[in-house]
Structure formats: structure tokens, C-alpha cells
Amino acid sequence: METRKPKSMRPLLLAWNGFLAVFSIMGTWRFGIEFYDAVFRRGFIDSICLAVNPKSPSAFWACMFALSKIAEFGDTMFLVLRKRPVIFLHWYHHAVVLILSWHAAIELTAPGRWFIFMNYLVHSIMYTYYAVTSVGYRLPKLVSMTVTFLQTLQMLIGVSISCIVLYLKLNGEMCQQSYDNLALSFGIYASFLVLFSSFFNNAYLVKKDKKTAVKQD
């Protein structure tokens, strides 16, 4: 795109974000039924140690989740075609989430239940936010702050669950997650926690010089 003009693509971007918002809302609802059942009927320990039944409808939504991580590279494509900055957090997140999701999917890890549900839920809000902003509408700062806060909270819960699973495994509990996947989950969630906390700090807490914060359309 170096020698080309940025493309506007507003209607396509709206359709893209709208589609991912609806998909994430459906995932939250359909996968949420099993998640609710596991956490509130069978208990927290079961929910992080016993994986979803691979023949249940929730397994379909877990599979859709893994596939959606490939589709989400479309976000990056839009940023490039519109000549918007592709920040480190963005491309690092999209690349390693794909690796983690597929590594967890082939193992059918039990804590994946938490990771999938949380991400469907946060993406329902995030893609709705992006759908609204993609038509040029600017939402109050409190809204974007809330989205970033929920993303950061998701990473904190991911790190905490990885620590709890490690503790349980070291104490002889049968938890369906290999040490390889556990190390991967911990490392990735910890790096996301640092990156999203720093994004939150820079975007909402640090006072910016207005001259350097000019945006182009």
C-alpha cells in the first residue's frame, strides 16, 4: 500500500464488524449455556478440569471459535488497506491467539471453556463498538475505556486460571490441560495483560499533546 492511496471501505468495514459482532453474540449465547451449566451446576473446579463433551453443541461453537481466529486476520487486512497504523498489540494479539486456540483445540483443554466464553463475550461488545465507529461515529471515551477494561480483565482471569490449574495439577488433581498448553496459556495471557494494561494507561490515563494526536481520514 506504500504507493497507493488509503481506501475508505466504510460499508464493507461496517458489514465485517457487524458480522463478527452477531457471530460473537451467538457464540456467547450458545457456548454460554454449557459454560453456565459447568460453572454453576458442576462447580468451578470441574469447569477448569473437565473439558466440554466433544459431541455436544457447545463443541461446535468451540470449533467455530478456533476457525474465527483465522477469519480475524480480516481486521488486519482492513487496517492495511485503509492505511491505519497496525500497532504491535494488534498483530501480536491476532498471531498468538491463533496459535493458542489451535493448540488448545487439538488437546480439547478444559480451561479453554473459560477462555472461549470470555472471548466471545468481550468480542460481542468490541465488534459492536467497531461496527459503530466504522461508520465514522465517535462513542464517548467511557465506552472505549470500558471495552479496554473488559479486555484487560479477561487477561487477568486467564493468568489466574492458569495459576489455579498449575496448583491443582501439582496437587494431584486430574485437570485436562497438558503442561505445554498450560505454559503457553500462562505466557500468552501474561503478555496480553502487560500489553492491554499499558494500552489502557497510554490511551486513557496519560495526558496527550493535542498537536501529536491529530488523526487523518
Ligand SMILES: CC(C)(COP(=O)(O)OP(=O)(O)OC[C@H]1O[C@@H](n2cnc3c(N)ncnc32)[C@H](O)[C@@H]1OP(=O)(O)O)[C@@H](O)C(=O)NCCC(=O)NCCSC(=O)CC(=O)O
Ligand atoms: C477500545 C479498543 C477495542 C479499540 O481501540 P482503538 O484505538 O483501536 O479504537 P479506535 O476507536 O481509535 O479505532 C481505531 C481505528 O480502527 C478501526 N477499526 C474498525 N474495525 C476494526 C477492527 N475490526 N479491528 C481493528 N480496528 C478496527 C476504527 O474504525 C478506527 O479507525 P478510524 O480512526 O479510521 O475511524 C481497544 O481496547 C483495543 O483493543 N485496542 C487495540 C487495537 C486492536 O486492534 N484491538 C482489537 C484486537 S484485540 C482483541 O481482540 C482482544 C481480545 O481478544 O479480547
